[in-house]
Amino acid sequence: MKTLHIGIAGAGPAGLAAALMLSRRGHRVEILERFDAASPVGSGLMLQPTGLTVLNTLGLLQPMLVLGSRIDRLYGADAKSGRTVLDVRYDALAGGRFGLAVQRAALFNTLHDAVAAVGLPVKTGVTLTEVRMAGGKAVMLDAQGHEAGAYDLVIDASGARSALAAGSTAAPKVRELAYGAFWATLDSDGLNHDAHALVQRYDRAKVMIGILPAGRARMGERDRVAFFWSLRVADTDVIWQAGLDRWKARILDYWPDCAPLLDQISDWEQLTLARYAHRTMRRPVSGRIAFVGDSAHSTSPQLGQGANMALLDVAALSHALETAGDLDAALAAYAAARRNHVALFQLLSLLFTPFYQSDSTALAWLRDRLVATVARTPPMQGLLASIVSGTLIDPFKPAGLAECDWQAVRGGADGRGQAAAPAIST
Template identity: 60%
Template sequence: MGNSLDIAIAGAGPAGLATALYLERAGHRVTIFERFDQPKPVGSGLILQPTGLTVLADLGLLEDILALGCRIDRLHGADAKTGRTVLDVRYDARRGGRFGLAVHRAALFGVLFRAARRQAVHIETGIELETLEIGERATLICGNGRRMGSFDLVVDASGSRSKLRRCVNNPGEPRSLAYGAFWASLGWRGEGFDEHALLQRYDSASVMIGVLPIGRPEPDAQKMAAFFWSLKPADAEYVWGAGLEAWKARLVGLWPECAAFIDQIDSFEQLSLARYGHHTMKTPAGRLLAVIGDAAHSTSPQLGQGANMALLDAAALNYALMGTDGVDTALEAYVRTRRWHVRVFQALSLVLTPFYQSDSIVMPFVRDRLVATLAKVPPAPQFLASMVTGTVINPFKPIGLAEALWPDRLGG
């Protein structure tokens, strides 16, 4: 697209910041509107897969994030009572030198935010957006009635609780999932743990405990781990009422080695309660409005694709705007190029989550015996690796990217 556009972005999370970097670089005039008084990260840790890392490489930020994160080569899960391995996914099951990079959310936010500052992206804070008024151009309407704009395009990167997506036909709303999780960011205690693996312990499908090494939130900070324990949000009151020591005793009883992490928790205030929902917009765009990231597709973090999908959305929207004439045509191209990748991974997440987070007795039995056995037989290891890396179907070519080259990265 030859013309420079006035573009508003709702939300200064990874999706919004990555989009702003792309669009500023393409010559558009971009303003980010953030509801917090100071942009900040939310949450503990995540794994950047080759999909998300390729987008960061395209933005010139790969070395910055590699310096902070922790290379992940496998995902391993075991039954808490028997020690039997029931999940073992290895990135090297497929050729190419791929790996994941576990990071603190503050690290990813910091890399993107500092890049936005260097690029002089304009950010307005303390703005609670309520809706849009669409004519020849788009005007943002705040909760207090204040009007912002007008703009040639609005990008909704405001997350799973987005209000702006209601301006699209049939936007839908997230369906609450039964299970969420307690999360905490703790100091890394490596004895007995693989620093290059996400390790999990299961008790049926009702309890999942995980330890993920996530590197450093900032260059001079200590190494950290994301610690999580799945539970129904409705049961949190019971856990709080029973007391911290009872909760810690239960966890150590299931996974004694995690005591080095549990001992760092002195109060429930150190734990964040995450609630999850599942939602996939059929058409994540409307008149002068593109919806990206969790606002367009949210799900359980079981497959660890959320931030990666958001980064791919940002790259796809930029590519669509570069490759077409007119905003309407660009939005159609954005929707088309992301449709199948999003739908496939949303479906995989919806199918697989109950095997790890549910009240089912049958599903974990099948998981631990049948699925765990079949997962060792080719081509299952290769398929699992593709599923974790986000490459079951190629997400790169439709959005004009070539996958980054992975050998010799972080010792690969």
């Protein structure tokens, strides 16, 4: 395919990764960002073997291993009885896979530094509202209706609230989810926690408290943890009005070990309220726009797939542009490559979410007793690990990827980057 001039809406991880990958394959790229300065949004996230493999193709896996915290296990218990509710271990799968918990700032900084290092252009302060075809080009318009750029292809990586996605012919139906979460990134000094596990406490499905070791935002900084507490979004004002001390007392009643974290919170402004919605485009393409990441599909973070799905989208789109004969064929190939994987994990997330964030007492009872028991029996342990890993069906081949050799990579994760560079399987 000829060299394309590509406009990328959004300078988040998906947009930055797309710019890097496509520029390395000879395309001319430009990023347009609505904020005056591109910056990370949110607290911590889990990079699964899927997202880590994409970062490896970009040559950025080793820096992320240095910054992140290796996760071997997802563990959850009933806050009142202490009964184990969830225990998913990556080692239930062969090959040495693991997760990597990172601060969103670490992922953003690593990608942004790589973009800046090669001088890729980033236009900031541009709020994009529409894409129109004119003279064979996809023309992006800003909030004033002015032309922001004309391109052979537009990639929308502007997130779940994308105006480009909402105004496209592929616009998905949006189901706002009742539950969201307060998030904060906090110091771990004095905290009794497992440095290699995401640990959660539950009270039915109405309360979920979690601690995720999240590593460092940059070299030289201290390790931190991501702390979250789920809530009905509609109850937020009531919680705020009741006061911070009452909220803290409630958490301590459930999980006293959280005290060193709560001591650091003196103002509601230190907490970010995350709101979730379930939305999936039937086809992540509309004319000359390709949608990646949350603009194409988003849901609750129960399965920890969001950033990983976005990185897989970018890899699949880049592979399609590399191998197809023309742009129409490439966009069709991209949609086909991601169809099954996205559909499966969107469905799984939609099904799993009510067991952990809902008003249903019955679903919580089933989770704590029936599901927790079944999950401890083979082959369910491996099945759950493959769901968490994002590898229940093969996500790599359709995106033109070779999965990492995790035994070789693991040395870097264990030694925080002191081992040799990871090998790649062929």
